[in-house]
Amino acid sequence: MQDETLFHQSLSKIYQSIDVENITSFNNICILGVSIIVLAIVWKLLKSLISEVYSSFFHPLDRFIDLEPKLSEMKPSTRTSFLASKSRKRIGDFPPVYPNGWFKICNSWDLSPGQVIYKSMLGLELAVYRAQHSKTVHAIDAYCTHLGANLSLGSVNGECLTCPFHHWSFNGEGKCVSVGDSPLPMPILKKNGQFKSELSVQDSTLDIAKNKSGKLAESCEQVEECEHRDGIPSQAHTKSYTIIERNDNVYLWFDAEGREPHWQPPSVRQNLFTHGKIAHHIYCHIQEIPENGPDANHLNVVHREMRNTFGFVWNIWGAKWQKGEKKEDSHVAYFQVQHVSTAMNDRLKIPFSVVDVKGGQYGPGLVMFEFSTILGKFDLVQTVTPVGPLHQHVEHVLYVPWYIPRFFAKWFLILMTSFVEQDIPIWNTKTYLPKPVLVRTDGPIGQFRRWYSQFYSENSPTLKSLSKRSLEW
Numbered sequence: 001m002q003d004e005t006l007f008h009q010s011l012s013k014i015y016q017s018i019d020v021e022n023i024t025s026f027n028n029i030c031i032l033g034v035s036i037i038v039l040a041i042v043w044k045l046l047k048s049l050i051s052e053v054y055s056s057f058f059h060p061l062d063r064f065i066d067l068e069p070k071l072s073e074m075k076p077s078t079r080t081s082f083l084a085s086k087s088r089k090r091i092g093d094f095p096p097v098y099p100n101g102w103f104k105i106c107n108s109w110d111l112s113p114g115q116v117i118y119k120s121m122l123g124l125e126l127a128v129y130r131a132q133h134s135k136t137v138h139a140i141d142a143y144c145t146h147l148g149a150n151l152s153l154g155s156v157n158g159e160c161l162t163c164p165f166h167h168w169s170f171n172g173e174g175k176c177v178s179v180g181d182s183p184l185p186m187p188i189l190k191k192n193g194q195f196k197s198e199l200s201v202q203d204s205t206l207d208i209a210k211n212k213s214g215k216l217a218e219s220c221e222q223v224e225e226c227e228h229r230d231g232i233p234s235q236a237h238t239k240s241y242t243i244i245e246r247n248d249n250v251y252l253w254f255d256a257e258g259r260e261p262h263w264q265p266p267s268v269r270q271n272l273f274t275h276g277k278i279a280h281h282i283y284c285h286i287q288e289i290p291e292n293g294p295d296a297n298h299l300n301v302v303h304r305e306m307r308n309t310f311g312f313v314w315n316i317w318g319a320k321w322q323k324g325e326k327k328e329d330s331h332v333a334y335f336q337v338q339h340v341s342t343a344m345n346d347r348l349k350i351p352f353s354v355v356d357v358k359g360g361q362y363g364p365g366l367v368m369f370e371f372s373t374i375l376g377k378f379d380l381v382q383t384v385t386p387v388g389p390l391h392q393h394v395e396h397v398l399y400v401p402w403y404i405p406r407f408f409a410k411w412f413l414i415l416m417t418s419f420v421e422q423d424i425p426i427w428n429t430k431t432y433l434p435k436p437v438l439v440r441t442d443g444p445i446g447q448f449r450r451w452y453s454q455f456y457s458e459n460s461p462t463l464k465s466l467s468k469r470s471l472e473w
Contacts, residue, residue, distance in 0.1 A: 065421070066281040093434045094285050095453070096460035097389040098122045101331075101363030102244070102251040102265050104383035104395065107277065109248065111137060116161060118142060118152035121387050122254050123461055126241070127151035131159040131172065137250050138172030139241040145176065146236070174240035176232050247381055247397070248274055251366075256459040263331050265366055268379040272399035275409035278417045282392045284427040287452055289384055289392060290361055292423060293335055294321035294443040302426070303419050316340040321444055323451040324360075333361045333451055364455045375408075376401050380416060389463050394420070 105119055105128055116129035125142040127150070140161065142150050149165035156162070160169040160177060167180035242253040246265045253261045282289065292298060299317035317339060324332040341353040359369040369380040379399040387393050398413040438445060 065278065094390075094432050094463050095287060096256075096456045096462045097285065097466065098254065098256070098386055098461045099286065099364040099452075099455035100255045100257075100259075100457055100460065101365055101455055102253055102261070103365045103385045105139065105243075105250045105252050105385075107248055107397075108137075108245055108250055111250065114156045116152050116154065116156055118150065121252075121385050121393075123466065124241075124254075126252075127154075127161060128250070129156050129161050132156055133158055136172065137243050137245060139243050139252055140170055140172070140174045141238045141240075143238075144168055144170075145238050146179075168236070170238055172240060174238040176236035176238070179232055179236070247399070249381070249383065249397070255457070256461065257457050263363070266360075266362060266368060268368070268381065268399045269370075269377070271401065272379055273402060274397055274399050275406050276413065277395050277397045278413055279393065279395045280417070280420060280424065281387075282394055282424055282427050283390055284392065284430065285390060285432055286364060286384055286386050286392055287449075288427055288430070288432060289394065290333075290364070290367065290452070291445065291448060293319075293333070293361065293367075294445055294448040296321070296443045297441060299337075302422050314342045316342060319443070321448065323447065330454070331363050333448070335359060335361070364452065375404060378404075378409075378412065380413075389461075389466055396420070 103122060105121070105126070106117065111117065111128065111130040113130050113135050114132045116127055119126045119128050119139075126139045127142040128137065128139045130137050136159075138161070140151065142152055144151055144163040144165060146163065146166055146168050149163050151161055151163055151170070154162045154164040157169065160171050162169045162178075163180075167178070168176060169178040169180075171177050242261060244251050244253070244261075244265065247268050249265075251265050255261075296317070296319035299319060300315075303315055303317065305314055317337065319338075320336045322334050324330050324334065335358065337357040339355045339357065341355075356372040357369055358372075359367065361367045365384045365386075367382040367384075369382070371378040371380065378401075381397045381399070383395050383397075385393045385395075396413065396417050398409055398416070400409045400412075436445065
């Protein structure tokens with residue numbers, strides 16, 4: 001009993017020794033700290049929500065999608081199976097891989113005055129830049145003729161692109177207009193003449209000078225007669241490419257025979273505004289993508305069910321394809337599509353939306369769509385650019401009237417490209433059959449292939465020729 005009394009007395013002394021005010025202050029500090037943390041979390045969530053809303057209404061769409069599985073994200077067993085399936089894919093007897101026509105390089109807004117970018121496409125390595133004064137876009141071979149430096153690492157000075165290595169400058173036509181500020185004078189070559197440099201004639205001409213056959217000279221006598229009074233050899237000039245800007249896109253003309261353009265890309269209708277783009281990488285031959293146009297049967301098979309609607313929205317399609325009959329539009333193929341969206345299920349269909357689409361394919365890499373909807377007419381531009389023999393960069397850019405809200409335009413573009421994403425797994429894994437077995441109900445696929453063949457010529461690169469070139473030294 002005495003021990004219990006002593007315990008209570010000790011406990012009472014401990015309570016008396018505790019400062020109640022300190023406990024209250026500590027509790028207040030804890031409450032303040034927790035409040036700050038909660039407010040920080042709420043502010044971050046609110047800021048993210050505001051950013052998403054602002055982006056939906058004011059920022060243009062810029063989305064890139066590559067549906068090819070990433071090896072780094074696969075399990076080892078899955079990775080092995082995937083690589084094996086790719087290696088077993090039958091390539092097929094392809095047409096030439098780079099047809100002749102206009103192909104998109106980039107968006108106009110990707111190049112501000114004085115900016116230069118590097119592009120690899122159609123088997124070409126390009127330095128693309130916008131001049132500072134004229135603001136014209138130029139494309140020339142990416143590698144300097146001097147010692148092979150990549151010109152896209154250089155700088156734009158006025159109308160010219162300057163090499164980062166020795167400051168050689170090239171204009172938009174590929175002409176070398178300056179060889180920098182070398183302390184040594186450039187050589188003045190003339191048959192049996194004097195080489196005005198610290199180097200001997202033999203040291204220089206045997207290494208770099210070419211005779212008319214295109215082979216390295218073996219003696220001074222084989223060097224072509226030339227006199228470079230301006231210090232710029234004729235071999236210094238590089239190749240340039242024809243460029244045109246339409247619809248906020250930069251297009252390059254490619255022709256395996258070196259011929260000039262005989263048609264121009266069309267423009268979208270006036271008073272339409274773009275709200276961004278969606279890009280995809282597709283791994284197939286370029287011809288297989290537009291071949292879906294005349295293949296109307298695939299629409300009601302592949303695109304029958306609307307994606308991400310849990311089987312509630314279904315589509316009914318009708319399509320017509322026809323090539324241009326006149327000489328001036330022989331490079332064009334026209335099409336009409338009717339898209340009916342229905343609700344409920346595959347058996348009980350209640351139509352709630354009808355969209356009429358018409359347009360044309362202009363050459364091998366450009367398609368223009370015109371959508372007629374209850375909100376007005378929209379234009380959609382699809383471009384296909386080969387970045388490799390069986391690797392296509394596909395972009396869709398939507399143009400709408402001024403009164404269409406940006407968030408709606410972005411939603412519409414995402415919806416339209418979702419149909420493309422239904423096709424991509426098929427394109428990525430199919431083989432090309434030069435002589436397919438067609439039946440009466442198939443669309444004019446054979447007619448399409450004959451029309452498309454006009455974009456191939458004698459020197460159009462083939463998969464075989466490119467493979468052979470890669471093995472040559």
